[in-house]
Amino acid sequence: LGRDGHTAPSERIVMGQIGSGDHGSGWNMDRMFANEDQQVLAVCDVDSNHLAHAETKVNKHYSSKLGSDYRCKAYSDFRDLVNDKDIDAVHVGTPDHWHVIAALAALKAGKHVICEKPLSLTLSEGRILADVAKQSGKVFQTASENRSIESYIRMVELVKAGVFGEIKHVKILLPPSNRHRQAVDPTLGKPPSGLDYEMWQGQATEMPYCESRVHYNFRWHLAYSGGVITDWGAHMIDLAHWATGNELTGPVEIEGKGEFPPRDGIWNTATSFKVNYRYPSGLTTELFTDAPGLKFEGTNGWILSRGWRGPVKSNRPELLETVLPEEKRLRRPRTDGQGGEHMDFSDAIKEGRQAYAPAEIGHRTISVAHLGNIAMQLGRRLRWDPDQEKFADGDAAATAMLRREQREPWTIDNVDSWINVG
Numbered sequence: 364l365g366r367d368g369h370t371a372p373s374e375r376i377v378m379g380q381i382g383s384g385d386h387g388s389g390w391n392m393d394r395m396f397a398n399e400d401q402q403v404l405a406v407c408d409v410d411s412n413h414l415a416h417a418e419t420k421v422n423k424h425y426s427s428k429l430g431s432d433y434r435c436k437a438y439s440d441f442r443d444l445v446n447d448k449d450i451d452a453v454h455v456g457t458p459d460h461w462h463v464i465a466a467l468a469a470l471k472a473g474k475h476v477i478c479e480k481p482l483s484l485t486l487s488e489g490r491i492l493a494d495v496a497k498q499s500g501k502v503f504q505t506a507s508e509n510r511s512i513e514s515y516i517r518m519v520e521l522v523k524a525g526v527f528g529e530i531k532h533v534k535i536l537l538p539p540s541n542r543h544r545q546a547v548d549p550t551l552g553k554p555p556s557g558l559d560y561e562m563w564q565g566q567a568t569e570m571p572y573c574e575s576r577v578h579y580n581f582r583w584h585l586a587y588s589g590g591v592i593t594d595w596g597a598h599m600i601d602l603a604h605w606a607t608g609n610e611l612t613g614p615v616e617i618e619g620k621g622e623f624p625p626r627d628g629i630w631n632t633a634t635s636f637k638v639n640y641r642y643p644s645g646l647t648t649e650l651f652t653d654a655p656g657l658k659f660e661g662t663n664g665w666i667l668s669r670g671w672r673g674p675v676k677s678n679r680p681e682l683l684e685t686v687l688p689e690e691k692r693l694r695r696p697r698t699d700g701q702g703g704e705h706m707d708f709s710d711a712i713k714e715g716r717q718a719y720a721p722a723e724i725g726h727r728t729i730s731v732a733h734l735g736n737i738a739m740q741l742g743r744r745l746r747w748d749p750d751q752e753k754f755a756d757g758d759a760a761a762t763a764m765l766r767r768e769q770r771e772p773w774t775i776d777n778v779d780s781w782i783n784v785g
């Protein structure tokens with residue numbers, strides 16, 4: 364499957380994509396095309412329109428480069444894609460409730476994985492994924508593109524180097540929540556032909572089809588996602604953890620308030636919220652709806668970026684010009700402008716190292732958002748042991764919210780049985 368159409372050149376990573384919707388067949392597909400080390404050979408989607416669109420896009424791209432007989436494989440069941448022996452690595456671009464199960468299946472079938480944020484639907488499934496990824500020996504990348512954006516890398520390295528003194532408090536700003544991307548029908552109805560709605564629902568509780576809950580808007584129902592706190596928290600908490608050295612731990616106290624629509628509404632994730640956290644070191648953070656951004660408050664001044672990839676500012680602007688010694692500078696991943704998460708993923712595979720945001724880091728990041736959602740829903744302060752990943756004092760109500768009953772057959776327990784061995 365190389366340039367001559369026969370064998371895969373050993374230096375090229377053959378990619379399959381599970382979930383070729385908006386972000387999958389748009390941003391991610393284009394990033395994979397731009398990466399000379401990758402070649403897309405298969406796509407998979409439960410929506411036949413999305414599948415056909417992605418297949419056509421792949422064939423069009425490679426037929427001009429590799430010959431007009433290039434044929435992208437199109438699967439409607441991700442289990443067939445992960446069992447395809449021609450595939451080396453998988454991009455998971457499904458809605459959030461499918462991330463862990465699809466990624467686990469790919470890892471267990473021996474593929475490297477780059478998985479969309481937010482990494483998990485629940486904290487307990489995230490822990491399982493992080494452990495399996497570690498044991499697999501495969502490269503795992505949480506698709507955290509912020510780690511390859513120059514303004515964020517610079518902000519993080521200045522904070523890490525102590526230019527702003529000891530960081531005492533971090534403000535993590537997330538955008539307002541629950542909005543339609545496009546006009547969609549909020550009435551319940553029959554799924555359109557061409558959509559395998561049974562599989563789309565996956566592990567989530569069975570619910571009637573509603574156009575306002577699929578495509579972009581799955582984000583606003585707790586059955587499929589966690590709302591803005593997971594959708595955008597995945598980006599911003601990741602940076603806060605990275606800069607403050609908390610990537611492999613978590614908060615010890617969580618307290619928050621959110622405004623939730625009725626639980627049985629079309630959407631039920633918090634529309635606005637404010638959650639406060641305390642870390643083992645004494646660092647405090649607060650997460651609230653505003654505009655995406657971050658502010659690190661240290662004993663030597665503050666540094667802020669407001670707006671996604673917004674300009675970096677400080678009350679001590681001269682400190683932004685600090686020249687750091689080489690050993691304090693962070694590595695810049697290779698990037699095609701943006702999309703360094705894909706470049707770093709393929710470089711990690713080739714160099715035999717881990718990617719910049721392995722599953723453990725992605726899991727710890729999104730655990731903060733999950734804990735915030737639990738605290739908001741219970742409406743009281745929670746105490747958490749980040750080493751054991753357990754609530755202190757055996758808090759039964761909070762503990763019950765760390766996991767979900769998964770709907771058969773789309774359970775983690777069934778993943779092994781889907782993998783063709785040998």
Ligand SMILES: NC(=O)C1=CN([C@@H]2O[C@H](COP(=O)(O)OP(=O)(O)OC[C@H]3O[C@@H](n4cnc5c(N)ncnc54)[C@H](OP(=O)(O)O)[C@@H]3O)[C@@H](O)[C@H]2O)C=CC1
Pocket residue numbers: 381382383384385386387407408409410413441456457458459461479480481506508558562563565577578579594
């Ligand atoms: N890093 C970033 O900046 C961004 C990340 N994302 C992340 O990407 C993911 C996808 O988001 P988005 O593209 O907006 O969502 P879409 O709904 O547009 O795309 C998801 C696709 O996956 C399909 N799908 C659902 N279940 C399965 C399954 N079991 N197997 C194969 N395909 C399946 C969906 O089908 P159907 O068409 O029927 O829904 C859809 O085509 C999300 O997790 C989101 O957080 C998104 C945007 C930006």
Ligand SMILES: O=C1CO[C@H](CO)[C@@H](O)[C@@H]1O
Pocket residue numbers: 594595
């Ligand atoms: O991660 C993301 C960043 O950008 C999108 C909006 O433009 C989000 O909704 C998305 O999920």
